[in-house]
Amino acid sequence: IPLRVSRRDLVFCLTALLIFCLGSVFYQLNGGAPKVLLDVGYYLGRFADGHGPLAPRALPFPSQVVYNRVGKCGSRTIVLLLRMLVDRHRFTLISSDIHNKTRLTKREQENLIRNISTTPQPFLYTRHVHFLNFSRFRTDEPVHINIIRDPINRFLSNYFFRRFGDWRGEENHVVRTPGMKDDERYLDMNTCILESYPECSNPRLFYIIPYFCGQHPQCREPGLWALETAKQNVLDHYLLVGVLEELEDVLLLLERLLPHFFSDVVNIYKSPEYRKLGNMTGTVRKQIPNLEALQVLYERMEYEYKFYNFVKAQFHLTKRKIGLRSDPKPSRPYSSVLQRKDLQEELEEEDTEDSLEWTEQT
Ligand SMILES: *[C@@H]1O[C@H](CO)[C@@H](O)[C@H](O)[C@H]1NC(C)=O
Ligand SMILES: *[C@@H]1O[C@H](CO)[C@@H](O)[C@H](O)[C@H]1NC(C)=O
Ligand SMILES: *[C@@H]1O[C@H](CO)[C@@H](O)[C@H](O)[C@H]1NC(C)=O
């Protein structure tokens, strides 16, 4: 059969081939392919495990990231690091300075979601706010990330932070909790817990779950519904929820999963420059409640601990998938309550900013 190809067809074919080759070379020079394949592998792994769909359009390079940071769980450390990364990787960083409004009316949700999603991409938006349902307002779903910590440690950290601020000194707490009377500021924590002051009881102890459950009023009622909704949202909408106790691994995973935002973060975190800055975030004047009070607290935080243990297990699963060694420290859900020396050490570790969270939420 005679093959009849016109000159025009031939030129067209060769041009197409050339463009394809150049495109491919350009792509690989940009360091794309291997990482893309890794990422695809990761997502496929997630699907295969039946962990629900992650927005496929976010595939290889998520360009919209929302970090709805939970109070007193290391978020100031992350924001500090992000500020150092933002010039290096050229993304838009919006760190809201509203610390005391985590739940919003429907109108406010709509406005905030519109605001977030019109930010120039790639962006990372962060604010203390309960999970926002982007699909409810027919908006592109961003990738979510977050960090939590042992619920009792978080509670203690916040208790003292509200009263005495952090390294910035005594004068600071006047700004943060101006209305606080001495009775409250010097309230003994054991009294607060054992005599069931509102600050040390539910619903205020139900704190972490609503960040993942969402804006529905039932999300703030301590119970199974909120717990299960929060867990499902973690599976469906969060790329990563880390635990502060393993912060370095959290940073490592962020570096792997969101390289366009976080690559190099571990180096920065370990650098002397950062250590100098990071040293300023510890909350001062910690006292540990007695054993009886700790037991009571633990029982009141039943759901919070269920959630925390779930998140920790997911986190370890992700670590294994990425090939990080799992669980460097012995896990200690309840043991942290019982081994007070342990607790003391942890309290002296990384600790962070915030917030008038409770001033508004009561
Ligand atoms: C909306 O986003 C811009 C930045 O894109 C920010 O400066 C502004 O404060 C945001 N407004 C609200 C209400 O969040
Ligand atoms: C988000 O909103 C949609 C539509 O209202 C609803 O079907 C879905 O269950 C909500 N998702 C979450 C996680 O609340
Ligand atoms: C951190 O601050 C404490 C107390 O101000 C100081 O003793 C310590 O040397 C500092 N550490 C670093 C690494 O700067």
Ligand SMILES: *[C@@H]1O[C@H](CO)[C@@H](O)[C@H](O)[C@H]1NC(C)=O
């Ligand atoms: C939240 O904080 C801002 C200032 O940081 C303050 O003006 C505002 O009144 C606070 N809102 C509530 C409800 O406490």
